[in-house]
Amino acid sequence: MTSLFIFAPFFLLVIINFPLGFLKGRCAFCLAASLLLAQVLLAAFHPWLFWSAYPDCLRQFFGFPLAVDNLALIMLFVIGIVALVSLLTAQDTLAGEKQKFNFINLLLVALIGMNATVLVTDIFSLYVFIEVTAMASFILIALEKGKFAIEGAFKYLMLSAIASVFMLTSVAFLLLTAGDISFAAVHHVLTNVPGSFFLKLAVGLFLCGLLIKSGVVPFHGWLPDAYSAAPSCVSVLLAGTVTKISGVYILLRLFSSVFTLTPALQNVLLFAGAISIVFAALAALTQDDFKRMLAYSSISQVGYIILALGCGTPLAFVGAVFHFFNHAIFKTLLFVNAASLEKRFGTTDINQLEGLGEKCPVTSVTSLVAMLSTAGIPPLSGFWSKLIIVMALFSKGRFIYAGTALIASIITLAYFLSLERRIFFNKGKPAPAAGGTATQISRGLNPAKNFSGIACAEILLAVFTIAGGLGYAFMLNTWFLPLKAIWH
């Protein structure tokens, strides 16, 4: 019943849009949340019976060419978690029932797109569902229709459209040379006719499209703008899954089991990864906006994944997926923290947020956990995945890249610690007499709201980060090391 991952959100989408009033508010939220929870549980415990069971009468309709493997399960899990967190955040941050309802609808569309992206076995279908996801996220960014949000959405739309032109061209060349565009056919042709010019061109063009989608330097221009302008709950979704699934995951999938990773491509990926890591980390160093800093940090962390992919060994691939997983968890957590601050104090400008450690203890502690994990401090999950990546690079003899990865983690630590100190651990300055926003901040919490959903999400993700760090051996053995079999 693999196709249920696509159909269940689809049916839910249809159901909640019936013209019945009681379905719109709380009910839609509960249904969506339980759907996401079900996805998380299914992906985590993956009962194999479930995947293979097809009643014969349904095979005609549900028998899509979909495939599930360990990589897909991990992705489904990540998608479920992040979407759930985003939904919880949205309940606390979005204003108005109508907007919340729109958010749920678009979240479900994005969910269908991402789940299908993870499961398809055909390059054009892949493109279609990338577009579905992207479309939902354009609208989500522009959901509140603020000035900046529209700007971010427009930039994302333009770059994303250019990426899709690249991918379409690539699809055309693949069709031309392979005669078919399923993964199996393309893989077959690529292994049998390795030297063909158009095949190489097709792979190169698709790679360009995916690099734009995943926001690797120098294709990253849209990313900080879109992330920082989107409503907080949408940034959570974007940073955690949308761009990762529609860019990075597909890179992982295609280069692990469809395309062949030639030495030239390896060099391209390694170089792109390394400059992403360094450039984005440097750019994050002096940011004044919390969300923008997180966006740059996100680029930098994606650089690690690309770097590992470029290394081209099974171990590095495992490291890449592991880092993908960890990054999705802790970056989502950080964006939830940002959402919490934005909602409470009305701004994410670091210069205006000061000494908030006592006013919002949960946010301050969980953000510290996430930041340390991002910087790769030992007992937390981020450390282990970076360790595996660096180890893989060393064993392949890529010492310069390994060194770059290590040094960049120091920069990561530097900007996050300075941020943490400024926002949370500083004693707040006495309120300036004139500045309106500043006094509002020092006056404290937004008392009319409760933030149970956000706090819930923060604690959930922080527990994941810590547990993932302490139980990394278990996770590595049961989830990630079997991925070596996928690599070619």
Added chain:
Amino acid sequence: MSPDLAGLFSYFMIFIILLFICGAYCIAATFNMVRAMIGLELLIKAATLLIILAGYLCGRSALAQAIVITLIVIEIVVMVVAGGIILWAFRHNESIDPRKLSNLKG
């Protein structure tokens, strides 16, 4: 590949590349968001033609058509959403000049 097919492919390829240049130039040089979208349309047109050409050459016209039909549907939706975004950009800035959209930087 037979010579006449190769000839067909090469002159179609030339025009497709020229179409790409046309669209890219439009996106790069315009000061109007609607025109940027038109440039995008031209790019997609070129890609469409390329897919149909590929299907024709390798004898899978049916598959290519199926792909192109889906592609066209996606194209419309992209344009609708882009239209909505341009509309709001106009409401905020009283202009559809993309140069006005440079508040997010750094």
Added chain:
Amino acid sequence: MLINLILLFVLLSAAVWTVMTTRLIRSIVGLAFTSAVLAAVIYRLNSPLAAVFELSVCAGLIPVIFITTVSFTHRISKEELPVARKERLVRFRYLPFIIIAAGLVLSWCFKIPQFNLPAAGPKEDVRNIIWYLRHLDLLGQIVILLAGAFGVVVLFKEDK
């Protein structure tokens, strides 16, 4: 062959005119015309169904969307027109030369690398392909249309 060549020339000229023309409305009409010519080319390439879609949707529906969008935004006035035209000319005058130069260079030295086409299979029917092989794409179309509908709900509706 010749008809193809002529159609492609028309297509390219229509595209260049679309880009070069000053009035936005004309540009949109140019786009529609480009689509129509493209539909003819597609028809010539043995793909009638795709041609129908291209003609009806791209030449019909998309200009409507553009015109709707443009009609919400402000029009350029008669007084501003010469200034705008001059300014545009400065930026766009290179396009024809670039196109001609690139076309010449390409036709002079463009050589297709030799490669083998995959063996052609039996004749297929588009409807079969769509309904049986690519029904996942159909689902994708439905979902993306839904997304578009939500987009209209979110973006085109005025807030009270």
Added chain:
Amino acid sequence: MMETLMISLILIPLIAAAITFVLPVKWRGVCAFLAALVNFLIAVLLFRKETTIIFPWIGWGIDFALRLYHFSGFIILAVSFFSLLISLYSLEFLKNKSSARQFYGFFLLALSFVNGAVLANHLVTLLFFWEGLLLTIYGLIAIGGKQAFKTATKSFIIVGASDLCMMAGIILTGYIAKTLIIQDIHLGLDRLGSLAFILLIIGAIAKAGSMPFHTWIPDAAQDSPLPFMAFFPAALEKLLGIYFLTRITLDMFKLDSHNSLSVVLMAVGAITILLAVMMALVQKDYKRLLSYHAISQVGYMILGIGTCLPAGIIGGIFHMLNNAVYKCGLFLTAGTVEKQAGTTDLDQLGGLRSTMPVTFFCFLVTAASISGVPPFNGFFSKELIYDAALERGKIFYLAALIGSFFTAASFLKLGHAAFCDKPRREDKGIKEAPLSMLIPMIILALTCVFFGVFNRIPINDFIQPILGRASENHNFAGWPSSLPLVLITIAVLAAALIHHYAAAKIKGSGLKAADHIHHAPVLSAIYRWAEKKYFDPYELGVKLVNWIAGLLSGIDKSIDWFYDFFTVKAACGCSMIIRKAHAGYYIIYVVWALTGALLVTLFAIK
């Protein structure tokens, strides 16, 4: 089934610990008590069963392996017994105290880790739980208050340093033995083997609290919550440390009496006995005095096991069990006195015999036990150790005997001062403690008597199987075989009694009975230095480190300033350039992307 029970020994306290952190404060104690009760029942069920379990954990040959056999089953039973009593005791003792908020959570966590460490059959598994225990010790001491934080750090560093030694020992052992499964390790004591042995031994005896790793215990006695003292230094750490010491000397390495390391071990034991008991003698605080005894009694155990003779080893293990019983009981009496009288300062206590008769009775029995008075359990284990020590060398026997004299003397002083003297403070309200505090003490006192009179049961049933074939033909239970030794012991005890009464008569009070030793010409100077912590390796180390750190930081700061200035300036400069480049026009992004795409495509088709 048995495997499940064995794992639940670790998991149940762990889960209960998690629950206690969520429960309201009122119910935390009850939760801990219930968990300890369940734990005890499981331990009883598992007693004398044998099973092993192993499943993959970290990889690279590091597995999660547990083994239950008679020795670990016996230790588990003892641990769960003490934890049950102490959780019952703390219910009343910690009522309305601020430390109760976290105590039960750490308590259960510690229980889980101790169970894990005892059951571990893989050195890394062992190390995992061992280090976990370190954290709970830190937590348990640190909840005591402001001053406690410093003590907690001290204990953390001392125990942590010894654990580092053990870690090195484990790595070395694994390297030599080519396996980390404890059951499969049988090594000789060649050069490398000796080194590994010493490193492991350091870990074990530091956990047991022997000299020179003892200095945190007296400090902790004053600062930490009392149930911690009764639970950890008195009972658990001895059980765990001596258990591991026995396994090292018996199973993992074949230490025999011809080896010089055995003499070293005995010397450590003897020195620990003597020095700690001398310190204990002059203490003026109930808890602090007890804590020094907690150290000195370890000496007996190490001495016993160091003899490498069956009698000594059995005596050592039996003494470990006995010590846990009576020392736990003594600490509980201290707690009761603290709770009811409000202080443990001997200068202010007195006359509690009449107001707290049950507590006095318990104190009497346990103090007699620790001093080695005949029908009680301490007597029998000490006799076994004397027996073995005499065989190995008269000097060790002599040391043990002197230790015994001073032990008796210091407890006479303590009992006299706290319970028998006239009250020094007019404090009417002192009453007997509530029942839930008395029950654990009474049970422990009765156990002292029981293990003494019926010593056949613990020795024959619990301890002798550990030695296996080596001790089959001997009978260590019952009345000691050598009458002269018994007579000498009784003579020494009598001497202590006479000495005490004579001194108390002269000085006029029980408290001052040992003052002439305190103020003896040479000793007084030594005592003064000891009080100033000149002999504490930790304090010395801290001073040394502070001095070096001061020197280094001067050099460091100048280099630091240089780096700070340049690297930070450079990084921020780069950052600003990159930010300038990101100017906000989408067309710039498009140009970047297209340039990048061109390069990537060129590379790809090359």
